Amino acid sequence: MTNIELSIITVNYQTPELVNRLVDSLKEFPPRLPYEIIVVDNNSGDNSVDLISEAHPDITLLALDKNIGFGGGNNRGVEVATGSIIALVNSDGVIREESFNGPVEYLRSTNNVGIIGLRVMTPEGFLEQTARGFPNVSTGLVGRSTLLGKLLQKLGLAGKGGVAGRNLMVDPDKTEPYDVDWVAGTIKLITRECWDMVGGFDEGYFMYWEDADFCKRAHNEGCRVVYYPGATLYHIAGASTSRNPVPAIRYFHQSAYRYITKHVSPGPSLLRGFAWLALKLRCALKCTVARMKNSGNNNS
Numbered sequence: 001m002t003n004i005e006l007s008i009i010t011v012n013y014q015t016p017e018l019v020n021r022l023v024d025s026l027k028e029f030p031p032r033l034p035y036e037i038i039v040v041d042n043n044s045g046d047n048s049v050d051l052i053s054e055a056h057p058d059i060t061l062l063a064l065d066k067n068i069g070f071g072g073g074n075n076r077g078v079e080v081a082t083g084s085i086i087a088l089v090n091s092d093g094v095i096r097e098e099s100f101n102g103p104v105e106y107l108r109s110t111n112n113v114g115i116i117g118l119r120v121m122t123p124e125g126f127l128e129q130t131a132r133g134f135p136n137v138s139t140g141l142v143g144r145s146t147l148l149g150k151l152l153q154k155l156g157l158a159g160k161g162g163v164a165g166r167n168l169m170v171d172p173d174k175t176e177p178y179d180v181d182w183v184a185g186t187i188k189l190i191t192r193e194c195w196d197m198v199g200g201f202d203e204g205y206f207m208y209w210e211d212a213d214f215c216k217r218a219h220n221e222g223c224r225v226v227y228y229p230g231a232t233l234y235h236i237a238g239a240s241t242s243r244n245p246v247p248a249i250r251y252f253h254q255s256a257y258r259y260i261t262k263h264v265s266p267g268p269s270l271l272r273g274f275a276w277l278a279l280k281l282r283c284a285l286k287c288t289v290a291r292m293k294n295s296g297n298n299n300s
Contacts, residue, residue, distance in 0.1 A: 117183025
């Protein structure tokens with residue numbers, strides 16, 4: 001029996017069509033090394049399990065009896081995985097060419113690298129800022145989803161040094177792998193050794209920021225995190241949450257505050273209080289806007 005070298009894991013919640021499309025692409029452009037595909041269904045409560053198992057009876061499908069969040073779902077997938085390298089891929093991604101052999105070889109041949117993030121593009125060809133600096137005070141101004149951060153990305157200033165480059169670390173002009181603070185969970189490859197040292201995702205994050213937390217703890221264990229621009233995943237951002245974005249908005253801000261209390265301001269402080277208030281206000285505003293948009297779409 002062939003020993004599995006690469007375990008590709010994705011988590012599903014009520015998006016079987018996206019999972020099937022991702023798995024189809026993995027089979028069309030398979031890694032050139034022994035691999036397995038593991039899908040974890042986070043108690044979708046619909047016909048996801050049937051649709052995925054019917055389309056892909058040859059993969060491993062875990063049907064959980066409770067929705068334990070993105071990090072928890074990935075943790076369960078890794079528990080049954082047998083590969084020495086773990087690839088975590090969002091269900092709303094797709095590959096258009098073989099994208100794993102180069103990163104796997106880099107992981108194996110480069111000292112102390114525990115995590116690799118691949119280049120991520122939108123279907124329209126926009127480069128996503130999936131490599132970032134650890135959050136600090138400036139992140140609220142020039143983070144990936146802020147107005148200023150979006151403007152800097154459009155102007156091509158992200159990844160070019162200064163405050164923008166400190167927060168948004170994907171430089172579109174770089175073609176060789178380079179070290180970063182953290183890479184988003186859209187797609188990342190992790191050595192089994194690094195995973196075991198870090199201990200998996202913190203399941204206190206239901207959605208969002210568990211990837212930054214994981215990379216922060218990996219750095220603390222001496223693992224390097226690298227952005228690898230030579231392989232690409234195409235990503236329909238938000239496809240799995242677009243039908244009802246309000247819960248996702250709440251989870252995002254709750255998780256941001258959890259990250260701050262763990263890694264930025266572990267004890268009571270003025271910064272921690274300010275962050276709590278700012279995140280509460282931002283969350284309320286974002287939820288209100290999302291509800292208004294949904295109401296408008298329903299009435300049109």
